[in-house]
Amino acid sequence: MTRRLLFIVLSCFSCVATAADDFSEWGSLHINQIQSPVSVVALLTALSFLPFLIIALTTFTRNIVVLSLTRQALGLQQTPPNIVLIVLSMFLTLFAMAPTLEKAYDAGIKPFLANKVGLDGAALQGWTPIRDFMIRQTHEEDLRLIYELAKAPLPQEPEGLSPVKLVPAFMLSELKLAFQIGFMIFLPFLIIDLVVASILMSLGMIMVPPITISLPLKIMLFLLIDGWGLIAQTLMRNLG
Numbered sequence: 001m002t003r004r005l006l007f008i009v010l011s012c013f014s015c016v017a018t019a020a021d022d023f024s025e026w027g028s029l030h031i032n033q034i035q036s037p038v039s040v041v042a043l044l045t046a047l048s049f050l051p052f053l054i055i056a057l058t059t060f061t062r063n064i065v066v067l068s069l070t071r072q073a074l075g076l077q078q079t080p081p082n083i084v085l086i087v088l089s090m091f092l093t094l095f096a097m098a099p100t101l102e103k104a105y106d107a108g109i110k111p112f113l114a115n116k117v118g119l120d121g122a123a124l125q126g127w128t129p130i131r132d133f134m135i136r137q138t139h140e141e142d143l144r145l146i147y148e149l150a151k152a153p154l155p156q157e158p159e160g161l162s163p164v165k166l167v168p169a170f171m172l173s174e175l176k177l178a179f180q181i182g183f184m185i186f187l188p189f190l191i192i193d194l195v196v197a198s199i200l201m202s203l204g205m206i207m208v209p210p211i212t213i214s215l216p217l218k219i220m221l222f223l224l225i226d227g228w229g230l231i232a233q234t235l236m237r238n239l240g
Contacts, residue, residue: 056167057130059096059137062174062181063089063235069182070231073189074222075215092235103129131158134170142176143169181234189218 054060067085071077108126111117117125135158143161146169147154155161196214200206222228 054090054093056171057134058093059174059235060089060093061171062178063092065175065178066181066185066231066235069178070185070227073182073186074218075189075193075211092232096236097133100129100133127163131161131163131166134166135161137173138166138170139173139176142172145169145172181231185231188221192218192221 064085067089071080071085104126107129108117108122108124111125112122143166144154146165150165152165193210193214196217197210200208200210200213
């Protein structure tokens with residue numbers, strides 16, 4: 001059952017991986033190969049789980065949390081809109097995960113569509129690149145915590161890690177890193193808010209909301225340092 005679930009995950013990500021390479025090539029070479037009812041059912045099931053898989057197995061969680069914290073640090077409530085942050089997070093996730101997804105597709109889905117390996121073999125071979133990526137991004141303490149909660153010994157080899165335990169550990173590490181980045185983003189904007197509030201109080205302008213003065217200053221500073229570009233670079237460089 002676990003291997004079938006892994007194959008559904010790989011089937012779902014195969015569309016993303018090949019889209020990063022060449023969508024027309026996918027259409028001409030592979031759509032005609034999905035002929036068996038099992039392949040069709042697996043693909044349709046995988047597509048229905050796509051949002052959950054993107055959140056659980058990719059860097060999407062990190063990206064959307066950092067972008068949301070950036071918006072809050074600027075003092076903007078609905079600008080940029082949620083849909084803009086989600087789409088930007090999706091494309092940053094695609095750029096970050098493209099090499100891993102291409103490896104998973106070449107190792108698992110492509111041989112399966114060519115009838116070179118069976119379902120179990122495709123699941124195991126395709127899951128390996130994704131598993132290795134998640135292990136590199138997962139803190140050991142988070143992984144140890146999950147295994148302690150499950151009252152199971154922590155395997156010494158990557159092959160022994162269960163996806164059911166690796167996924168929550170990976171997500172905890174992603175959230176931890178996202179909040180660390182968000183804290184560093186908040187600091188300069190917090191200083192601006194404190195300075196503006198102190199100046200207004202010293203001038204006796206107690207009735208003037210500090211956000212009225214600090215918001216344009218924060219936006220100007222954010223534009224001068226190319227804030228969105230720096231955040232995108234930070235999110236991508238933290239994948240090393």
